[in-house]
Amino acid sequence: MSAADTAEYRIAHLRDRLASEDIAELGIRIEQRGTSVMLYGTVASDDCRAEILRIAREELAGLPLREDLVVVCADAPDHPEELS
């Protein structure tokens, strides 16, 4: 089987690693898009983002990787929601 053929298993293994290793990240999406793999979602910090990408590159070596991981905003809100 080629790397692309086994991509779905490798993505599943990546999910397992992200959940079980120190990063403990379960909140991002990892999807096969054509021949590449897309990671996206919101993470807690720049360090988390870097660690997720490091593990992903290791686990998915040989597969083109695209990512759109953003770091969560920790600013106070500028307005409340009025609930009647």
Added chain:
Amino acid sequence: MIRVAAVGDIHLGPGSAGTLRPAFESLHEQADLLLLAGDLTRHGTAEEGEVVAGEVAGLGIPVVAVLGNHDYQSDQEAEVAAALDRVGVTVLEGEGTVLNIRGARVGVAGTKGFGGGFAGRSGGEFGEPEMKDFIRYTRRCADGLRKSLTMLAEADCAVRIALTHYAPVPDTLAGEPLEIYPFLGSYLLAEAVDEGGADLAVHGHAHMGTEHGMTSEGVRVRNVAQPVIGRAFAVYHLPVHAGGAAAGGGGVKAGADAVGAH
């Protein structure tokens, strides 16, 4: 009017101490209480619990929390809860607490909750013992929530809020893959909210979900997972029902008037 601040899924650890504190410093100017909707830590260690406690200590308003699945990861959930308790945070699991906010009795009923899925597409108590245990655990969480909300009504609360980590409705999961909905929440929680009665239901857990939802009986549901609200916290203004205000004024420390529901 009661001003409710809420956030979940802040996933703090030793490296992230101080991340939310700047926003929290002025929280007392924007809100009367802060709700924490679970997944306060990354791995649920006692050390991470101390980081969370430092982040929410001395805010000048009551803080009420439930734990989330991440807070159970290291089997140290009791230590995480104890760290929060030491700085005055009321941690709820199958119980409620009554706060006296400017003369109004505000009740918060809390449980972590669990999964199982939503009406018509949910797991049931059938087959292997593991499957039965899964659903029975969710049912116990929901029963605790229902009883707590009922007791808050009997305690003459003018405003009642249901606080969970797992989602009571699928509305606020929109954006998550449909296949994982049974791991994100359960209709049993919504049924408990509707039967017990509440003015607002707040949850976290679903990072890719959306903020707004509603139960079948019209209770507003808000997913306050930090990645969803995109801020350090969200603020909701809730009206106080006429006739529900209690005599007396001044804030009562969170947890001073706790009611159990076991």
